[in-house]
Amino acid sequence: MKNTLIILIVFLSNSLFSQNKSLQENFIDIEESKCFGKQDISNAEMRECTIIARESWDKELNKYYNLLSTKLPKDAFEILKASQKEWIIYRDKESKFITKFYFEVKEGTMWYNIAENKKKEIVKNRALELQMYFENLEY
Template identity: 35%
Template sequence: MRAILICCGLSLSFYAFSGEKTIDLTQKSCLKQASSTHAMVQCYDTAYQAWDTEMNNHYHLLLTKLNSDQKNKLRQAQRDWLSYRDSWLAATKAWYLTQQGSMASLSINAQAVQLVKNQALMLQSLDQGSCANPDDC
């Protein structure tokens, strides 16, 4: 029984790590195949949605493990992060739209992906410690 649990745990850990790598690999592959700015924006949108799902999964998993005070602090931190994300993207848009013309949408979407990816990994690290990033282990 213990061996089965260990095996399942390792499988789930591998899945979590490979899932995150898969998002990045899928995004890179999509960008290489994209033949227009619009297609590239769609690649970023797909990656954003995937990382957003990862972020929300880690957030909800953490909520199941925390006591009341910890949950309140996590909720507030996530609300603050959402406000930061929106503020950062507004600043990004203001800058890139005046500097890059038609290519601005790519830079803006790339920034959005990186923001949500970072938050997903931060939430994962709360649950898994420094080994949330396999390069840290």
Template identity: 35%
Template sequence: MRFPVLLLLAVATSTLCTFAQEESEKHPIDSALDNCMDKNPSTHGMIGCLDAAYKKWDAELNKNYKALSANLKADQKAALLAAQRKWIEYRDLEFKAQNAIYATMEGTMYQPMAVSDRVEVIKKRALDLKGYLDLLEIK
């Protein structure tokens, strides 16, 4: 009886620690976005903040891609280049789909939501590339 209780307690503690760690390790771009949105809560202000975050995440993506590429062997670099080209194709199609969906929505709240979805696509790729780079640095 004590083992299941201890196991449940260990899992719950681990989950809480992970959540707390994620909250404390917010990326500086996300922190800047949050601060900007707090200062500019209008639709126009939020769109401006999200546009700035998009540009920063795109720059982060490019920085991570270049750093990763510089640390790869020729065959790895070729694989990364092929994947990046396909990802760009995916990104463009995803943006087209998002635009088609949000074009049918009425109301100003959907404008920042549309920009936020674009930011998330770029952010995910930037973080994926950073994750690969981090793996190489562990070796």
């Protein structure tokens, strides 16, 4: 029951915070869902699934950032670069707060999974944003 509740919270959180709901489910989301689908999965294993997904989203973010660096005019890329530096500061500070809040203020290991999901969503949303910018270059 406890694991079912956590899975429900994670999936609801994904749908509420996903930036591009109209896009088909991304392969990273699919892999994370498969990971959650293991029988008798523990809270720690669920958390690991989300951490792996966040790391995958970070790779996607870097992929699109690098693609944009080669396609954008120099002055536009310099603005993106400055924006990305500010976003990294935001991500790091928000992550620190999320960790403090869900690992220390709240009680119970289920909050650890929620914390990791929130961190993942921050990275996922930025990755999807950069992907959208790149794809819009083709139109």
